[in-house]
Amino acid sequence: MTNKSADPATIALASYLQCQAALAGTARTAPAQVLPWALASYIAGAEPPAGLVDRVRADLGLYRLYRDLLTTRSQAWSFRQAAASSDPPSDERSGKGFRLEFRRSRATPGQIYATVVLDSPNTTERGLQVHVLGEDALLRLDFPAPFDGRSQRLFPANSPELSLLRRIDSELVLVTL
Amino acid sequence: MNAQALEANSTSVITTDESESQAAKTHVVIATTEGYAFIQRITEEDPGVQSVICLDGTVQDLRQVSSGYRDFVRRGSGVIARDFGHSAFRIDVSKPIDQGNSWQLPVYLAHALHQQGKLGDGKPQRGDRVLWATGEVDIDLSVRRVAGVAQKLAHAIAPVRELREQGIEVQLLVPTENMGEGAGHAEVLGSVSGVTRLADVLPQANPTLSSNEECISSNSSPTLSVSWLQRRWIWAALTAVALAIGVAGYFGYERLSNVDAVDLDDFGGRSAR
Numbered sequence: 001m002t003n004k005s006a007d008p009a010t011i012a013l014a015s016y017l018q019c020q021a022a023l024a025g026t027a028r029t030a031p032a033q034v035l036p037w038a039l040a041s042y043i044a045g046a047e048p049p050a051g052l053v054d055r056v057r058a059d060l061g062l063y064r065l066y067r068d069l070l071t072t073r074s075q076a077w078s079f080r081q082a083a084a085s086s087d088p089p090s091d092e093r094s095g096k097g098f099r100l101e102f103r104r105s106r107a108t109p110g111q112i113y114a115t116v117v118l119d120s121p122n123t124t125e126r127g128l129q130v131h132v133l134g135e136d137a138l139l140r141l142d143f144p145a146p147f148d149g150r151s152q153r154l155f156p157a158n159s160p161e162l163s164l165l166r167r168i169d170s171e172l173v174l175v176t177l
Numbered sequence: 178m179n180a181q182a183l184e185a186n187s188t189s190v191i192t193t194d195e196s197e198s199q200a201a202k203t204h205v206v207i208a209t210t211e212g213y214a215f216i217q218r219i220t221e222e223d224p225g226v227q228s229v230i231c232l233d234g235t236v237q238d239l240r241q242v243s244s245g246y247r248d249f250v251r252r253g254s255g256v257i258a259r260d261f262g263h264s265a266f267r268i269d270v271s272k273p274i275d276q277g278n279s280w281q282l283p284v285y286l287a288h289a290l291h292q293q294g295k296l297g298d299g300k301p302q303r304g305d306r307v308l309w310a311t312g313e314v315d316i317d318l319s320v321r322r323v324a325g326v327a328q329k330l331a332h333a334i335a336p337v338r339e340l341r342e343q344g345i346e347v348q349l350l351v352p353t354e355n356m357g358e359g360a361g362h363a364e365v366l367g368s369v370s371g372v373t374r375l376a377d378v379l380p381q382a383n384p385t386l387s388s389n390e391e392c393i394s395s396n397s398s399p400t401l402s403v404s405w406l407q408r409r410w411i412w413a414a415l416t417a418v419a420l421a422i423g424v425a426g427y428f429g430y431e432r433l434s435n436v437d438a439v440d441l442d443d444f445g446g447r448s449a450r
Binding site for chain 2: 101103105106107108111113115144147150152153154155156
């Protein structure tokens with residue numbers, strides 16, 4: 001994954017939102033060690049500094065900042081739905097602007113294709129990232145540049161990433177790099 | 178084998194000898210500038226899946242070549258779905274392969290062998306055959322020149338020698354336009370043949386006979402694909418006969434006896450009487 005820096009507007013927004021949160025007293029911990037532009041860079045596709053994702057999960061203010069920043073970069077969104085822990089994993093997730101299809105490989109039944117299908121096909125050759133916001137987990141997954149409006153990855157069937165991706169009680173946000 | 182273009186000394190890679198095809202498998206190698214990679218298997222995936230090339234049965238998608246493979250499969254831009262009647266495939270290869278299009282010739286050959294149930298798993302045994310190939314294939318199934326042939330032949334010397342010592346026949350195929358490159362390596366290797374058209378090595382490969390009406394839907398069974406190839410082969414034979422009669426009519430009866438005199442040898446190749 002090449003290091004990517006966020007655009008200046010996103011960094012400025014991150015700083016602004018961080019300041020607002022601090023002033024409103026909604027930041028429970030002093031986020032001084034977690035620079036807003038590190039979070040903005042992460043959303044833009046850069047490798048996160050060590051511990052960033054864990055801190056975002058643990059700090060409500062940072063989490064809200066993270067979601068706010070995602071809205072500025074998102075191409076498509078699938079909101080969280082109610083689900084029981086006993087619910088089987090879904091074969092398809094749909095959201096505003098896309099759907100996510102899951103198919104078992106005939107070559108190796110222990111592997112599953114996850115395919116992002118865009119409502120408005122991406123005309124550029126830029127990759128996608130899918131941010132997964134679960135109840136107790138945050139994940140970012142790289143997908144290749146769409147081909148005919150579809151972008152596909154292959155996962156082991158028992159992969160925790162795939163499991164989180166398929167849970168309808170996780171939020172999915174698509175970001176174009 | 179003398180390093181000649183295969184038009185003059187054609188050897189089909191898919192034999193008509195059923196007894197030979199029962200036991201021995203034909204394995205296909207993609208020659209690369211870094212070494213080589215065996216094609217391990219081809220699987221017809223769900224039509225909703227994008228065609229993909231994966232590494233050694235893992236979830237690792239070789240993305241650089243997978244995108245090219247998707248184009249190669251897709252109707253319109255490619256030839257695989259058109260010629261083999263399915264729209265989504267997965268190929269597993271033993272090692273990573275280069276960017277570029279030189280994998281197309283070995284991949285097409287592998288598809289043809291797979292359709293006949295003759296593709297090996299990349300682990301050849303004594304008595305099997307290996308096709309070691311490189312070349313770009315266009316929409317008309319002509320084989321075009323590629324880069325790095327001398328380097329690819331150099332990388333082939335040691336592994337090919339090892340295979341032959343195990344009693345495994347190895348045939349190397351390069352575009353006719355590339356013949357002469359790496360001449361020293363080719364001389365050491367032996368059995369390096371130039372290919373101009375896929376029909377040189379696959380008698381049933383003839384793009385002029387493909388038609389939209391014959392394109393099979395992605396949900397069709399493999400048996401329909403086999404009868405589709407058989408119909409194409411019959412049309413090829415009828416076309417050849419019609420041409421022969423036309424030529425005879427122009428030049429006279431005596432010329433017909435020579436044009437008509439084409440035998441198939443035991444390996445399905447063409448040789449004149």
